[in-house]
Amino acid sequence: MxxxxxxxxxxxxxxxxxxxxxxxxxxPTPAQAPARPAPPAAxxxxxxxxxxxxxxxxxxxxxxxxxxxxxxxxxxxxxxxxxxxxxxxxxxxxxxxxxxxxxxxxxxxxxxxxxxxxxxxxxxxxxxxxxxxxxxxxxxxxxxxxxxxxxxxxxxxxxxxxxxxxxxxxxxxxxxxxxxxxxxxxxxxxxxxxxxxxxxxxxxxxxxxxxxxxxxxxxxxxxxxxxxxxxxxxxxxxxxxxxxxxxxxxxxxxxxxxxxxxxxxxxxxxxxxxxxxxxASSPPAGAVSLPGRGAAPIAIGLVVAPGRVLSSASALETCATPRIAGMAARPVKSDAGRGLALLEVAGLKARASGLTARDSALAPGDAVVVLGADAGGGIAVSSGQSGAGPAGETLYAPLQPGSSGAVVLDREGRLAGLVALYPLAPRLVAGVAPPMSYPLVGGRVAAGFLAENAIPPGPSGGSSGSTLGAVAHGAAGSVVTLTCP
Incomplete structure (x- = not known):
């Protein structure tokens, strides 16, 4: 005793x-460890x-x-x-x-x-x-x-x-x-x-x-x-x-x-x-560090041409002067009806995605890969499922605040759409948003919007693969965060 x-x-x-x-x-893994001989690849x-x-x-x-x-x-x-x-x-x-x-x-x-x-x-x-x-x-x-x-x-x-x-x-x-x-x-x-x-x-x-x-x-x-x-x-x-x-x-x-x-x-x-x-990263499937990391994001954008970024129109409703990678993002075209916006950022170094849009709507239950916001100011990669609502296509995924405009890819790496709207006051559990349904702007709608603004479709369908990282690879370097000063 x-x-x-x-x-x-x-x-x-x-x-x-x-x-x-x-x-x-x-x-967490130490930032730096003594160099050791690499073990033979298993x-x-x-x-x-x-x-x-x-x-x-x-x-x-x-x-x-x-x-x-x-x-x-x-x-x-x-x-x-x-x-x-x-x-x-x-x-x-x-x-x-x-x-x-x-x-x-x-x-x-x-x-x-x-x-x-x-x-x-x-x-x-x-x-x-x-x-x-x-x-x-x-x-x-x-x-x-x-x-x-x-x-x-x-x-x-x-x-x-x-x-x-x-x-x-x-x-x-x-x-x-x-x-x-x-x-x-x-x-x-x-x-x-x-x-x-x-x-x-x-x-x-x-x-x-x-x-x-x-x-x-x-x-x-x-x-x-x-x-x-x-x-x-x-x-x-x-x-x-x-x-x-x-x-x-x-x-x-x-x-x-x-x-x-x-x-x-x-x-x-x-x-x-x-x-x-x-x-090692914040989201379940990994994160991609991109320019502008550090500030809390208000939305996600996809670089579709040099200095041009596609995002959700809802991001501009709450911020009149958005920034990308610390630089001013000037709205070129905003279409509230389709939920899309095109912005121009002079000097933006992120590469254009080169993605082609999916030519058909997602079927309910299709597995997709989502590049959304990470609270640290980066991009979080997660899985999701497509759905159908009264107003059209939907996405069911664990998106965190700042994910308006989150980029949705099908399993072949093609652009399946963008998240049209993220709630201003999401339901959080211990500080984290659980999986929820979000309205989706389909890939075909996004492609039509870009064509109207003289941006042709990309030459490639992205990167397919059996893992989230493999699918996201083709778009990762072209996804950016929008912040508001």
Whole structure:
């Protein structure tokens, strides 16, 4: 009991963490590392690549839902990003093998539905509730069936199991009350009966995991404009098989500064899953750095000729003096009826896209690739699905604020259209817009508008491919963000 008390005290003194696998997945790659000889290129795994090709066209909500469900089934121990990597692949195989299907491959629709149902059942059984904690200011998921006891503490809240063997603490420090360096030194200090199993510190966060002879802890702090916030989980090792997955679910739910997230929404998970071929980025499928990165975008534009940019007419309704790459963008033609605008930017260095427009309307349910806004001022690449509404074609996708004019490509890399309108006050969940339907200006309409303005169709159909990145490649260098001074 004395040893357990010492462990609980150490856990309570910490304030934010993850299991090593999850911690490594959430840690950003260092900006510079010592040069090492490049390892021999591994041979492509055709089964893995086929699974990737089947996973990526799924709506983002389903991709993230599968990863979340696999956390709850005990098969996935990484960040829920919606990107496909070795962890997701292995988790899908593990579930299928346990369900009686040992053959490698991507699960069919029936099996995916079973995975989602199993995850939902496990989540409900734990009474896992994502809630705001007013005492610390964080948003966090709490397995209320296990952690039924709740009590206030300085700068946060404690949730604890009835027997005291599992404790979840939230903690906050105001500006100037603490700093990450001091916290990191404290939580990684050597102890007679505690071993640090993983530690990482960056400018704005730290993660530390540890063990005693009988217990485990997960610690994580994040620094923001209003101070430092975090959480700690401490639990008996004997409970590891059940509590480990709860730790992963709690860590994936954690939002340290929800008010800041609402004010400046960002795509979830600014990194890729370990083992994924996608570049580390804010959106699920990667991001492309373009001129003008840094300011919050109000719209997206496609460079269709030297110095000429096609965008949504709705962008000009809220900003009379838009800028692209820091330069003034002069409206040449705005057609509110078709929802399109053509702008001129003298000296713009981005290349013209050379895309051809799709010559037929999208069929409802067609998979598309969308180049929309990223809150950091760049371009976010994500998947979506076409639909049909009373006023014409629609797009269902996880677009973030500033995505009016987002460029939509079909799987052959052809221009399928532009997002006509993004709401001024979108519904946000933890600072992020979930998948929604948006009106779409079709590719044929866009081509007609350009022809009327003496801009001929491009000579190429873009880049086709089995992955989002491959499809987006042909347009990536021609997509820009519009900002408003």
């Amino acid at each position: 004395a040893q357990r008390a010492r462990f609980a005290g150490a856990a309570a003194a910490l304030a934010l963490g993850v299991l090593p696998a999850l911690a490594q997945a959430q840690a 041979a492509a795994d055709p089964v893995f690549e086929a699974a990737r090709a089947a996973f990526e066209p799924l709506p983002e909500a389903e991709r993230k839902g599968l990863q979340d469900a696999l956390v709850w089934t005990g098969d996935y121990n990484s960040v829920i990003t919606g990107t496909f990597g070795r962890r997701t692949y292995d988790a899908l195989l593990a579930y299928q093998k346990r369900a009686g299907n040992p053959a490698p491959g991507f699960p069919d629709a029936k099996t995916r539905a079973a995975i989602l149902a199993a995850g939902d059942a496990a989540r409900k059984a734990a009474r896992f509730t994502v809630k705001s904690d007013p005492a610390s200011g964080v948003v966090i998921g709490v397995p209320e069936r296990l952690l039924a006891r709740r009590s206030p503490q300085g700068g946060g809240t404690r949730w604890q199991s009835a027997d005291g063997h599992v404790t979840l603490d939230t903690k906050s420090f105001g500006t100037g009350e603490a700093d990450l360096d001091a916290l990191f030194a404290r939580v990684t200090a050597p102890g007679p009966d505690r071993k640090v199993t993983y530690k990482i510190k960056r400018a704005d966060f730290l993660v530390v995991t540890g063990e005693t002879a009988t217990g485990k802890s997960y610690i994580r702090y994040a620094a923001g404009a209003t101070g430092i916030r975090g959480f700690t989980i401490g639990y008996d090792k004997a409970l590891g098989p059940d509590v480990d997955r709860l730790v992963i679910a709690i860590a994936n739910s954690f939002v340290p500064f929800p008010d800041a997230a609402e004010a400046a929404p960002a795509q979830v998970a600014a990194r890729s899953e370990p083992g994924s071929a996608k570049p």
